[in-house]
Amino acid sequence: MRTVLAVLFDGVQSLDVTGPLEVFAGAELHAPGTYRIRTASLDGAPVRTSSGLTLVPDHSLTAAPASHTLLVPGGHGTRNPAPEVVAWLREHGPRAERLVSVCTGAILLAEAGLLNGRRATTHWAYCPKLARDHPAVEVDPDPIYIRDGHIATSAGVTSGIDLALALVEEDLGREVALSIARHLVVFLRRPGNQAQFSAQLAAQTARREPLREVQQWITEHPGDDLSVERLAARASLSPRHFARAFQAETGMTPGRYVDRVRLEHARRLLEDTSDGVEEISRTCGYGTSEAMRRAFVKALGTAPAEYRRRFRPALAD
Structure with missing residues (x-):
């Protein structure tokens, strides 16, 4: 069973969290015993998303289980991230078999030094900032998602779903990914190098x-x-x-x-x-x-x- 752990923080964008997690949850329904979904915030307390919704995590970051796929969403909260969250990512990010960011979650990975020397993307509006603040990162503003080694970064909300479907297809095959896409009424997946616009x-x-x-x-x-x-x-x-x-x-x-x-x-x-x-x-x-x-x-x-x-x-x- 692969543990998918999503990092939560105040100001997170709810769809950056729920979009990819719905894909992994759908995979678990089609193939029981494949994914275990968990969420964690800095201190285990509920977080308020940018849309006003409240998300209740399963764990604090310090008590979170080891993850196969570590998901880092974006949102307004990435503008001034808590140093403790960045420090946790710096320590635990390299341990995950797959490290995945959605939208401006790439900024948190960059702050933790995890994107240095790698090719990455984020929401088109924040690509200049990512490139300016982190010159060691090769920022490509065009694709909807990019895989570089065990790290994958994606653009806006829907691209997080595309990336999650690609990961499920990699793990469980095309038919499972296709079933999930049909259920969610989305494409099986757009190629990662498809343009954001x-x-x-x-x-x-x-x-x-x-x-x-x-x-x-x-x-x-x-x-x-x-x-x-x-x-x-x-x-x-x-x-x-x-x-x-x-x-x-x-x-x-x-x-x-x-x-x-x-x-x-x-x-x-x-x-x-x-x-x-x-x-x-x-x-x-x-x-x-x-x-x-x-x-x-x-x-x-x-x-x-x-x-x-x-x-x-x-x-x-």
Whole structure:
């Protein structure tokens, strides 16, 4: 039996705790005797979450059982963490077989020196702070979660669920993880290197109407000719003026925006339809399956067929 221990503190975000723990609890229902879930606060007293809920821990940190998976959630309480909590993590974190953080829980791991020399992520809004305050940590703001050795860090709330599902799949197999995902009405799991933002969320909305219209056009027509020249014509601007204005107002080049939109559209078709890879590549503007494969490997580290296998194994077979 694997003990999953969640560290609680005042100001913790409740979903950072309950999201991953619901996954492990679901695994225990499907495969009894696999996980034992425990929670602990500094002194064993109840803690008040950032949403006002009160969580009652099982133990104090000093009396907590040895853990297989040590879960460190985030929340407002990570801004000024109790030194005793950081000291406890510094001592006990290396003893856990798996050390997992959700959202700004990565800041607590960094404060304890456990992320030095490692690649890590956290919520996108706190990645600059993590990088600035802990230069020994290689901070990557893009993925929803990162595994580096026995340490795994994740971004916002839902990515903690994705990471927990990945860990359950690692421990108990795909079928158990799939059953839990179905019960929770979530994807089996998003790949860890999936971006925290969609293209539309990652890019700012342009202030000027012609550029906003072009952004929407790209999203609705990923298979069309989306060259700078054609897009500039839609905005009634010269290509050079359009490219500069688009980047200034959205924060990314037209080419980068087009690449993200096409990748997202292709992923949705792989997940939700039985269309073949060749057909999807044409629909999304890649032209050939090889061009789409290169785009997937570059952005996600996996080929389209493997991506589909993770989400729709029946279709991949």
